[in-house]
Amino acid sequence: MTEVWLGRPWRPYAKVIFLNTEMGDHIVPAGWREWHPGETHSIETVYYAEFNSTGPGAHPGARDPHTKLLTAAEAAQYETKTFLNGWDPEASSAQ
Numbered sequence: 001m002t003e004v005w006l007g008r009p010w011r012p013y014a015k016v017i018f019l020n021t022e023m024g025d026h027i028v029p030a031g032w033r034e035w036h037p038g039e040t041h042s043i044e045t046v047y048y049a050e051f052n053s054t055g056p057g058a059h060p061g062a063r064d065p066h067t068k069l070l071t072a073a074e075a076a077q078y079e080t081k082t083f084l085n086g087w088d089p090e091a092s093s094a095q
Helices: 072-076 089-093
Strands: 015-019 047-051 067-069
Touching: 047 072
Parallel strands: 015 047, 047 067
Antiparallel strands: none
């Protein structure tokens, strides 16, 4: 793999968030891209966000301008237990 995008919206209003993700050097620095540049315009309505990305593919300063770089407080609402309203899938699988 030489070029991998974090996301390309097929339709408007997509929502993708990467939290605490180690990214390899195969990730394109811009991260996100329109599905068909010049033809579609869904990237204008998407919510693409990252928090605490690490590794050689983490390029927060080079991301597409539509990318939201979350603060710790903003990222907290997407932590697994919070986002799933208290359900902890790791605890459930241990039973």
